[in-house]
Amino acid sequence: MSVSGLPHCATCGVPLRDYVHRVRPESERCIGLAWCPACRTYAGAMVHVPREEDLPDALAPLDEFDRERLLKSETKLVDHIDRLIRRGTWPPA
Secondary structure (H helix, E strand, C coil), X not given: CCCCCCXXXXXXXXXXXXEEEECCCCCCEXXXXXXXXXXXXXXXXXXXXXXXXCCCCCCCCCCHHHHHHHHCCHHXXXXXXXXXXXXXXXXXX
């Protein structure tokens, strides 16, 4: 298992990364993404997260245009979060 509790990539053995975000702020329906930073493959699924549970928002610092651009493309969203992780700015401390 990786530090995040996710398994390692079946292809290359690198620990997988993950991110969960709400479809709408008041919704319990969320999108969960998991990906291999080495192979660049990812999977996404709808997941349930109670409204009371706070989810960190990797896109909070972005303006509305950039935020919407990333939310329209899972590939771009994964790339953006992966860059934040490599820079050491995600997840928040």
